[in-house]
Amino acid sequence: MSGEAVQPLEEACDAFVSWLDRRVVAAGRGDGLDRLDVAPAETFWLGRLTCEDEVRKGTGDSRAERLDPCAIGIRCRPAEAPPWSMTVTVRARAWLKDPKDGPDPDRRWWRTGPVEEKVSVVASADGGTFGAEQLRDAFAAVGAPGLTAEVRVDVEDWHQDTELVVQLVNTSPERSRELTDPHLYETQLEVAGLTTTPFQLEALPDSFRYHRDVPAYGINVGVEVPAPGVFRSSDTTTVQTVRPDYWNSSRSEPTLSFEQLAADPVPELTALVDALEAYDHAHWSSSVLAARETAEGWTPDMRAEADKAAADVFAELDRLRTGLKLLETNRDVRRAFQLMNKAIGLSTKERGYDAWRPFQVGFLLSAIRFLAEPADDAKFVDTVWFATGGGKTETYLGLLLTTAFFDRLTGKRTGVTAWSRFPLRLLSLQQTQRFADALAGAELVRRDAVARRVADVKGAPFSLGFLVGQAGTPNKIVPRPEGDEIGPDSPGVPDKYRVLLHCPFCRDENLRMKFDRQRWKLEHHCTNTRCPWRRGALPVYIVDQEIFRFLPTVVVGTLDKAAAIGLQQAMRGLVGPPQKICSLDWHGFTYATRSKTPNGCLVPDCQGTLKPLPMPAERFAPSLRLQDELHLLRDSLGAVNSHYESLLDYLQQELSGRHAKIVASSATLIGYDRQVEALYRREGRVFPQPGPRSGESFWTVRRAEKLRRFVAVAPRGVTLEHVSDRTLDALQHSVRRLVDEPSVVCAEAGIDPRYIDELLSRYGTNVVYGSTLYDIEAAGRSLGSNSTVDGINVEQLTGQTDFDEVRGILERLEKPEEEFADRIHVIAASSMLSHGVDIDRLNTMVMLGLPLTTAEFIQTTARVGRRHPGLVYVLHKIGRERDAQTFRHFDKYVRQGDRFVDAIPITRRSRRVLALTLPGLVSARTLMVHEPASRQRLSSPATLRQYVRDAELTPDVEAAAVAELLGLDGPEDSLHRQQIVEWLRDWFADLEDPGTTARFISEIGDPSPMRSLRDVEAQAPIHD
Ligand SMILES: [Zn+2]
């Protein structure tokens, strides 16, 4: 044994997290304090019990009882018949107030010594009360005469099996001469000597994967089992999760480095698929399932679930085999895959990894069939289920670059390969940057391959488009802006539209924004003279119209932008071919003519002529549509989006004769099939399939290293805001002690002093997370005014935070100031944080109440502890039924979160939503189908009217086309079809009305086409 063994850093982090948690719990209970200047009942939120009289006096509902309980208890199932004997240990303290002339007039409240009593209980079938005298005497003995409590045993025999409820009840009188405070503090209850049988969690789907035993339930507390047969109450429920390992096979792990796969992917990937096959047979064959069925007492339903899961697992194996076969036999697929690996290797060089995790490359193998069989494979939506852990974005990017290279190899020289959509307004800048970095890597590889003639990937440079709402970047830049239009000299142009954090080619942060009048482009320039790009403006387009002009390889954007397809004819570049290309340099593709763009070129006052497209028109259609965080497409937003997805599919089919492949990511599998059917009218497939047991599959297995420590808190007697303030205060106070009294803290926490700076950085910034803006703002404000620690710097990250500010905050978080005092100490954040904010320094979080959905809980908490052990306080709004339920099952909720995820409520058959989407659908058909067919401009009611007459269009014909596009053609959809016909009759009447005031076709009919998919009241429930 060597006394000088160096403590590993991760161990120090873990020890520090445990210590922080002890400090916070101590602050909540009042441990270690002997005197106070304020009433203890106004500040402590754990371990306290009010008196029973107080609760009785109230409304008497269970909600009030949970908010300020008079009892804590343990519910269990006795294994034997009554009488039941057990030893119940009660621990508690009291607080008393001295008179004004007491020994410490500034801090008149003082704490008594501990009471610890072992009460012998022998309960009959009727239960009973025990230990009242013993406890009364014990309180008197520590100096708190008048306090009383008892152990109460209730027998509930109306359940399937008899249940015992053993409680510690505070029976003290509400008022008495002797007592200054009738509360009990630092209470604990322990039951020993009773033989019990565990509860079984009620059967949910796929129960065969889970341990369903629950030894006992707590009442207003958590339950620990410190030794067999002993149940002890705990003030908080702590659940420690561990990091996954990404290889779970007895075979040796293949080399999945980017370099290896770029050189020769087949041997290593063959080893991967062989190992998967061996695992699947070892865990999913019917003889294995039969053995588990017997050993684990499965019901027939559970066995049926397991058989179905096994079938899905073997189908997944087949898909991987197919992908592997393609790499062996299809030269273009293999070449594209190799070039992609080279590009990803280049773009991640400085991110600290050089290889795929097996599940990432497994997904790629399972998905690449669509390259070879695009029409057939487009019938399926392939989804990365990312409950398995990080790496989702890289997985996407791998697929995206493979597709981009494959497109080039098969003759697509320009145009959009993929349109990637994110559900929130603030598609994060970090996320965008990762796309830009990957494309830059791909462009360097492409250029090199062309120069060395190793692959025919000629064409336009790979480029990125950033397509978000007006609030983020401009739709267009006009020479003479009016109203809220933007011109080259408008305030903030060009600097405020900077989107990139650094140059994707060389990582240099000194980017310069520029508006080039000649080319009419808003540009990012790298100022590093040694940058490998060397071609002027970076290939990144952030103005909508530039995206239409240049049709970048990958367009990233927010979901709501799909609405533009019903308003803006140049959006057709995202579903099919543009019309022509302008003869002038850097003018780009052209579209239908309008009064301001008389020749169809989108550059103002263009004098160029039109040239034919440089490649066959049908190749312009994007190969891929990516949908990030599919589970957020629910309720009304999901319903509206489902109609626009159908519109995109329809237009792409009309304009180019092909369907895009859809690939998505999701946090949940519950209701997934139905959701995909509703959104896309396609069949869903998920990768990876969940494993044979919870938390374990071929792709992941738990290992020892700590991931997150979740602490459930049910605040008692004080407000949630108070608890959040005090918790953050305790965290900040404790972390600052590392600076003020390092040796004391290191000894207390058991950490090596060499890690002080690291720990200060990793645990010095706390996140407080709220589901509502109100909660977040309140948290930020009160923290400033109520803290015992000076100088807490609070910043907010919400949907309301400006672009610029977000960038500044992220920068400060990633590269903290030298002095601790100057850093950000608390981030008050909304769900905006949960999407793509990846900061390794965020390792502590306080959640203000459970988020509305389990998916949000999973995703939000994943923001902390990304690389180092994390600590998450979940403050339950314990008055709410749902929070109370979750508190009771907190362990299962955290460990089996994926099955607590609520099914996604979504339908495409809402008539209210149809009323909103119809105008855009009709307008899009006019712009992109009728106008090209008419061979003239249909932008005014007059020309459109003439065309409608010439082409003999009728409401019924147009309605039939719209209903078919939406798939509302079944017998159950007759009301929907009626609604469409009626709306179109009005639209036609409006068009024919000689007195119409409409100047543009979008003004015909009511309402106008949606401007954003968010126009719908977000998240309002929608029904068929
Ligand atoms: Zn550069």
Ligand SMILES: [Zn+2]
């Ligand atoms: Zn032009």
